[in-house]
Ligand SMILES: Cc1ncc(C[n+]2csc(CCOP(=O)(O)OP(=O)(O)O)c2C)c(N)n1
């Protein structure tokens with residue numbers, strides 16, 4: 221078992237899957253000769269060559285479409301889009317094509333692509349480089365959406381995504397690529413469905429995904445020092461959502477905070493509250509609270525950016541409010 | 547070309563015309579819903595190009611005006627009609643409809659409604675052929691209007707840089723719905739636009755199937771020979787409106803008449819008659835047999851086929867038999 225960085229975990233998954241199947245390829249801007257913006261494909265060009273590690277021009281919609289077309293003929297492309305903001309240009313091929321081809325062909329043609337992209341605010345990248353946008357994909361039938369919170373899932377979910385026959389969107393995070401974590405040395409797969417209780421507790425449930433799991437964990441640690449036992453759930457997959465794990469936790473704790481880095485409207489928190497309302501409304505002792513970004517384009521200025529994006533103290537404050545201790 | 551092949555080609559075009567006209571009738575009877583884009587008038591393009599391809603081996607992909615391309619590529623006509631009827635026996639199990647015919651058993655990889663979307667999908671199919679080192683090619687049929695999408699430029703560029711085995715067939719019928727090409731497009735001759743991407747290209751008459759076949763043969767030879775992509779443009783004309791609700795008010799009766807003179811079926815039939823290959827009686831006989839086949843086989847199959855079951859509503863959305871190892875649920879022993 222070694223402790224490796226998130227980007228190394230992604231790189232290792234690429235490497236193993238490329239070695240395993242000659243029809244696995246990787247494509248994206250600057251992923252080959254340059255090794256990838258976040259190093260997630262470094263060295264692979266040298267190892268697998270330009271036909272399989274494909275440096276694309278800056279044509280997000282069409283190179284994604286080329287990956288989709290190739291997948292329809294049995295290729296398994298791992299498509300990197302440099303930032304989720306740029307994935308907006310590929311929504312036609314992702315949402316109108318990849319998500320729908322299986323259904324509209326009556327199950328006769330599938331599109332086993334993986335699209336990886338970092339969402340989230342890093343540090344002062346301003347409005348056009350800080351989008352989260354997970355909600356756009358999680359509301360699309362025909363896609364799977366996963367949000368690895370650390371190296372273990374970054375590795376194991378990418379491996380599963382490559383082998384899965386459905387189109388899978390993997391949302392990474394600009395601020396997580398250097399995050400380190402233990403990853404076993406032997407090969408393993410992590411499933412693309414199922415939330416995970418990452419910290420067990422009995423007084424309140426804190427729900428996060430991707431980066432916001434870490435905010436929940438930090439808040440839970442502070443709550444523990446205040447004598448409150450918080451349970452933390454990592455959703456892991458935004459599509460499909462694991463309703464059972466959420467229900468079981470809420471039935472135990474009766475109180476919920478949902479932390480998302482995105483704006484609130486029509487978002488992950490809104491969806492989770494709907495799930496809770498449908499699954500276990502009467503288990504609630506207090507109204508659920510969302511911790512989310514301010515309803516503004518992300519500002520450049522450091523202070524303003526900080527104010528726009530939720531942090532662990534915001535999660536803590538929300539938890540105390542739900543607990544009636546604010 | 548052998549006389550029997552010529553007769554077959556004429557019969558195929560007559561069949562395609564009748565298929566389209568008969569689906570128009572079924573649409574009027576409300577047996578077919580949605581949008582319905584007919585190919586009448588353009589038959590020589592798909593028929594001629596695909597006659598030169600290796601159907602069932604090469605990949606074929608197109609837009610929403612896709613019935614004829616699918617059938618010529620090898621999809622059973624009765625399944626295509628059943629798809630228009632929305633039946634479970636349809637090419638896409640009734641989930642796609644007229645604009646989304648698929649038959650992967652013959653490598654017909656679909657009809658798509660988003661104008662320009664098949665460009666990259668075609669290049670991707672070609673990339674797969676290249677990766678697998680097969681001698682297959684991908685053939686992408688699209689209209690003139692599609693060339694104003696970003697996907698045209700992005701894909702032609704990549705196809706050229708990566709020397710992908712893809713043939714882009716532009717069916718220039720002069721209109722994108724009601725907008726005539728010179729009102730929307732700075733370059734009227736579409737084949738010239740491919741030059742910007744350092745791609746071989748040419749323009750031909752799309753009404754004369756002999757011309758189409760000759761041009762397609764050398765273009766396909768180029769692509770299959772590993773020389774990279776090729777962009778081939780055919781000038782053609784659709785006889786009917788863009789879709790069902792189109793009054794054709796944007797074009798003159800005179801223009802329609804001129805093109806009707808150059809109806810591909812009429813041109814080819816006359817050529818075969820002049821060469822002494824067929825008589826009027828032979829052609830009448832072909833028309834009769836086509837009519838019978840469409841009624842007794844194609845329409846009958848569509849009419850008698852079952853509807854999809856409502857219980858199967860969400861089937862085909864995701865892989866219906868996923869490997870639990872990749873999908874889940876998350877188990878305690880999975881390195882949590
Ligand atoms: C992205 C997109 N924009 C607009 C439309 C509406 N639309 C459908 S067909 C069409 C015209 C396309 O013309 P052309 O490519 O020349 O093909 P043709 O119909 O003449 O065969 C338009 C604008 C669409 N389906 N997709």
Ligand SMILES: [Mg+2]
Pocket residue numbers: 689690691717718719720721722723
């Ligand atoms: Mg047109």
